[in-house]
Amino acid sequence: MKRRLLILLVLLGVNGWSHQVYNQQQRVNWLAHKGNAKAQYQLANRYWHSGNRTVAYYWWQQSAEQQHLPAIESLIKEFPQATNDWLQLAAAAGDAAAQRQVAKHELANRNVSLEQWQLRWETANEPWLQRQIALLKRYQEAGQCEIKINVIASTEGEKERYLDFLSAVKSSPFDSENWCISWRLDQRLSCAGITERNRAKCNFDAQFDKHVVLADKGIASADNRTLILTPDSSEKVIQHELGHWMGFADEYEMTKSLAQKFCHGRYEHKSLNIIVTKQEQSYTAEQVQDIYQRLPWKKEINSWHEIASFEGDNWRLGSSENAVTGLFKADTCNAINGRQAWRPVDVSTAMEQHDTGLWPALYLKLLINPE
Numbered sequence: 618m619k620r621r622l623l624i625l626l627v628l629l630g631v632n633g634w635s636h637q638v639y640n641q642q643q644r645v646n647w648l649a650h651k652g653n654a655k656a657q658y659q660l661a662n663r664y665w666h667s668g669n670r671t672v673a674y675y676w677w678q679q680s681a682e683q684q685h686l687p688a689i690e691s692l693i694k695e696f697p698q699a700t701n702d703w704l705q706l707a708a709a710a711g712d713a714a715a716q717r718q719v720a721k722h723e724l725a726n727r728n729v730s731l732e733q734w735q736l737r738w739e740t741a742n743e744p745w746l747q748r749q750i751a752l753l754k755r756y757q758e759a760g761q762c763e764i765k766i767n768v769i770a771s772t773e774g775e776k777e778r779y780l781d782f783l784s785a786v787k788s789s790p791f792d793s794e795n796w797c798i799s800w801r802l803d804q805r806l807s808c809a810g811i812t813e814r815n816r817a818k819c820n821f822d823a824q825f826d827k828h829v830v831l832a833d834k835g836i837a838s839a840d841n842r843t844l845i846l847t848p849d850s851s852e853k854v855i856q857h858e859l860g861h862w863m864g865f866a867d868e869y870e871m872t873k874s875l876a877q878k879f880c881h882g883r884y885e886h887k888s889l890n891i892i893v894t895k896q897e898q899s900y901t902a903e904q905v906q907d908i909y910q911r912l913p914w915k916k917e918i919n920s921w922h923e924i925a926s927f928e929g930d931n932w933r934l935g936s937s938e939n940a941v942t943g944l945f946k947a948d949t950c951n952a953i954n955g956r957q958a959w960r961p962v963d964v965s966t967a968m969e970q971h972d973t974g975l976w977p978a979l980y981l982k983l984l985i986n987p988e
Contacts (some may be wrong), residue, residue: 649676654685661688665695682708713743720746724777731776731800752783762797770831771806778831782846785855790976791863791984808832809843819845827862857971863984866891866949868960868969873952880950880958889913889983890968891949896957899931908934908944913983916963917942938963942979 644661648656661676663797674696679690684706684864692703707715723729731753739750758765768779779800808819808830819830828843837850839861846855861867866888866988871879878884880893894908909921918924922942925932934957936943942961947959947969960966966975 625742628759633948642662649679650681652679654680654683654688657683658685658688658691661691665691681706684712686712689715698892711742713741716741716743717745720749724780725774727772727774729736729776731774731779734776748778752780752787755787756783756793756796756798758799759799761795764793764797764827766796766798766827768798768800768829768831769803769806770800771802773802776800778846778848781852782829782831782855785852786859788852789856789859790981791859802930806830808834817845851971853967853971853974856974857967860968860976864889865968865980868947868949868958868966870951873925875951876950876956880953880956890957890960890966890980891947893950893956893958894934896955897934899928899933902932905932905934912944912961914942914979917961917979917982934959936963 623764645656645659645663647702649660657676657680661673664670664676665673674692677688677692677695681703682693686707689703689707689710689712693700693707696703704715704719704722708719716738720734720741720743723734723737735750735753738746741747741750768782770776770779784794786798806819818835819832826842830845832845832847835845835847837847837854837858838845839858840875841862844858844862846858851857864887866879866884868891870876879888882893890913892908892912900908905925906921909915909918909924912918912924923940924936925934926937934944936945940963943963944959945961945963947958947960950956951958959981962977964975966974966977966980967973984985
């Protein structure tokens, strides 16, 4: 008797539990058809686990279109062929990772203008996006521009390179607070690497005093008006080229064509860090004093005696290796016979090897207080 009663109680319990589960499933099904995003997601999961992929896809999609992130994540995982569509939904739902991924994809999209991109993402909470929007706003013209720079590209697909340039400017050692930098397209822009070192030469519509051209080939270069950047121009390369605009000359060996001008005093821009002399073995005191007087950094040296050493009856140019500031040989004019370039420090600066990223305090001081 007791055994029969126990079996009856077990059967009633199982039946009650089954009835409860059935009612829960009915409720989820009812809510899903009424448009409840969470219920649609749950219903999709049920179909997925039962092997009905088609119906699961339908309900995940219904839930995702209401910006329910778990449903979007399921679609990205199980149906990767349409990931871009799901990422758009996730971005609209406020998912930070999706916003960043979609925004980066749009930077390379030729059909999305920089203005449209900025407008879409300026209220995003994702940290990387906030930094990019802040960069754009920092350098947009605000009325007080010490320098106006026009960055020229051939298509809207170069927007990421524009942001990279702004980032390099902001992190440079130069005071760029009042620089105004604008973005402009020139569909006629064309570039070729034609010089001795394959430096890029570009044809474009020049309208501003300063131009940055986003070239598609060659190597980076700069003159007094135009800075040409190529796809592999790193942050430190950009800062090296900006250094030319600030008045710093190359401290590595120039090509012969460039050195012919520079090393004979025909500068395309001023030179704060390099002076050039004849390549003599010895100098008179008067000659050394004349060289001292034309040093852009002479205020940092106590006496002309610190840039030469007395040997016999004459003087040999060059400071002691222990000197912090003085006159030290640079490779700038090595391609030209009879000319010697000199710099104020005996270290490898960013103007000699850009990847050092080294800008001596003296160089930045010369920017503020040029001779």
